[in-house]
Amino acid sequence: MGEVIVITSGKGGVGKTTTTANIGAGLAMESKSVVLIDADIGLRNLDVVMGLENRIVYDIVDVVEGRCRIKQALIKDKRYPGLFIIPASQTRDKNSVSPEQMANLTAELRKEFDYVLIDCPAGIEQGFKNAIAGADKAFVVTTPEVSAVRDADRIIGLLEANGLKDPKLIINRIRPQMVKKGDMMNIDDILDILAISLLGVVPDDENIIISTNKGDPAVADDHSKAGQAYRNIVARTMGHKVPIMEMDEPGFIDRLKRLFGVKVG
Amino acid sequence: MDFLGLFRNRNKGSKSAAKERLQLVLVHDRAGVSPEFLEMLKGEIMQVISKYIEIEQEEFDIQLTRTKSDDGERTVPALVANIPFNKMKPNTIRAKEDETE
Ligand SMILES: Nc1ncnc2c1ncn2[C@@H]1O[C@H](COP(=O)(O)OP(=O)(O)OP(=O)(O)O)[C@@H](O)[C@H]1O
Ligand SMILES: [Mg+2]
Numbered sequence: 001m002g003e004v005i006v007i008t009s010g011k012g013g014v015g016k017t018t019t020t021a022n023i024g025a026g027l028a029m030e031s032k033s034v035v036l037i038d039a040d041i042g043l044r045n046l047d048v049v050m051g052l053e054n055r056i057v058y059d060i061v062d063v064v065e066g067r068c069r070i071k072q073a074l075i076k077d078k079r080y081p082g083l084f085i086i087p088a089s090q091t092r093d094k095n096s097v098s099p100e101q102m103a104n105l106t107a108e109l110r111k112e113f114d115y116v117l118i119d120c121p122a123g124i125e126q127g128f129k130n131a132i133a134g135a136d137k138a139f140v141v142t143t144p145e146v147s148a149v150r151d152a153d154r155i156i157g158l159l160e161a162n163g164l165k166d167p168k169l170i171i172n173r174i175r176p177q178m179v180k181k182g183d184m185m186n187i188d189d190i191l192d193i194l195a196i197s198l199l200g201v202v203p204d205d206e207n208i209i210i211s212t213n214k215g216d217p218a219v220a221d222d223h224s225k226a227g228q229a230y231r232n233i234v235a236r237t238m239g240h241k242v243p244i245m246e247m248d249e250p251g252f253i254d255r256l257k258r259l260f261g262v263k264v265g
Numbered sequence: 266m267d268f269l270g271l272f273r274n275r276n277k278g279s280k281s282a283a284k285e286r287l288q289l290v291l292v293h294d295r296a297g298v299s300p301e302f303l304e305m306l307k308g309e310i311m312q313v314i315s316k317y318i319e320i321e322q323e324e325f326d327i328q329l330t331r332t333k334s335d336d337g338e339r340t341v342p343a344l345v346a347n348i349p350f351n352k353m354k355p356n357t358i359r360a361k362e363d364e365t366e
Contacts, residue, residue: 146283146290153291165338182278189284193291195332 002033002110005117005237006135008159010151012122014143015172018208020119021049022227023139025217026234028080032114035074037106038088039131040121041096047087051215052077061089064101070108079220084113094126099133106134115237124158132159138167139199144174144185153194168199170233175204176247187244200233202226203247292329296342303327310346319351 007020017040024036037060038046047053058073063086070086077083089096102118109116118135121127132138138159142152152169159167171190178184187201207224211217219230228245235242293300307327314320326347334341 146287149287150290150294154294157295179280182280185280185283189280193284193287195330 002113002115003137004106004110004135005115005137005139006039006120006132006164007117007139007141008120008128008131008155009122009141009148010124010155011142011148014148015141015170015202016122017045017049017119018212019139019141019170019172019202019230020046020117022217022219022230023234023237024083024085024115024117025050025077025080026219026230027115027237028077028083029220030234030238031082032238033082033112034084034115034117035109035113036083036085037109037116037118038085039097039102039118039127041088041127041130042090042093043121044088044090046085046119047075048215049212050077050085050217052085052087053215056087059087059089060105061092061096064097064105070105094121094130097130099129102130103134124154128155128158132162132164135164138164139170140167140196141170141172142190142194143172144179144190149185149190149193156194156196167196169194169196170199170202172202173204174201174247179247198244199236200229201244201247202229202233288328288330295329298329303329314348316354318348318353321349321351324349 007016007023009016017038020036024034027034036046036050038044039060040046041061044059047056052075055075058068060073062068063070063073073086074084075087077085106116106118116134118131120131140152140155140159142148156167169191171187174187175184179186187198191198203225205218205224205226207218207221208226211221211224211227217230218224218227219234221227225247232242232245292298292303307325310327311320311322311325324347328345328347330343330345332341332343
């Protein structure tokens, strides 16, 4: 039986789809069988981030309304054996699917796949309720900004109220230079406030934009820092202990201090 | 001596503003507790404690936050009060002495 994990955030645009694509591809790189579900019905995105937009025939609404079998809606990602996506419908809305239907769909999929990842839409309405219905774990994505952390807090409360205990946090788009200057909340600040366990930290990285342009998840790019961060998150998802990576090359002063044995903060 | 650090600390950086504002706004978000209610609670707690202790009224701070439950399984809301004080009031100590007599 596979795991069903929902990737959610509350606030829009913080990186749920990017995270879903990268964790999915990363798990497949580790030889896991994975299906990604785009639950953002009406605003289909995961297919383009994955570079699979030209292969879509059926979508999730077709599946739940019985116009096709699950198998027919699974788009195989040819780059990674074992990786599939079920796209969202672009022409319908969130109310085309019910939480029961999502729970049934994920229950079927987990029989066949090691991981079922659900890309949740922004917000706390019907789309969110659908996306979490069949999940037994949740990853909450936030950025180090007031509004994103505030919404993450709200989502954490809602997840727990819906029986999704112990959600894990992914902090996305950290900018080490700004953190260093005291102009961006750091990991500890955010953990202090949200009091949940940390799954990983992804730096703000141009490679994400480049890889999204190409439809090639950054997790496969050895030279991308965000890619490395996602590989670490993938390892942790699989239960391995991996330390949170140092974001930052130590500056000149830090190196000097280290040289003289002064503790660097 | 870390002069750079000194400068950095002086103009604190905007992140402390972010953190403080977040903590404040989450108080109300979390329990659906209104600022008025917290003020009222704060006032009453302050009254009780002031009977025995000379507290720094300005510094008195009460917040709602989250913490791990005792079994470590869940996160639960917690009321955290920070009450710096100068000294116990003399009549408090006397009351204690009276008791032990
Ligand atoms: N670590 C990062 N570094 C740089 N850019 C990023 C990073 N993560 C995400 N982005 C960019 O931020 C934008 C939003 O990301 P994404 O679409 O994944 O967010 P989302 O949470 O799924 O949005 P929505 O709520 O609309 O579904 C995209 O343009 C993406 O390329
Ligand atoms: Mg998205």
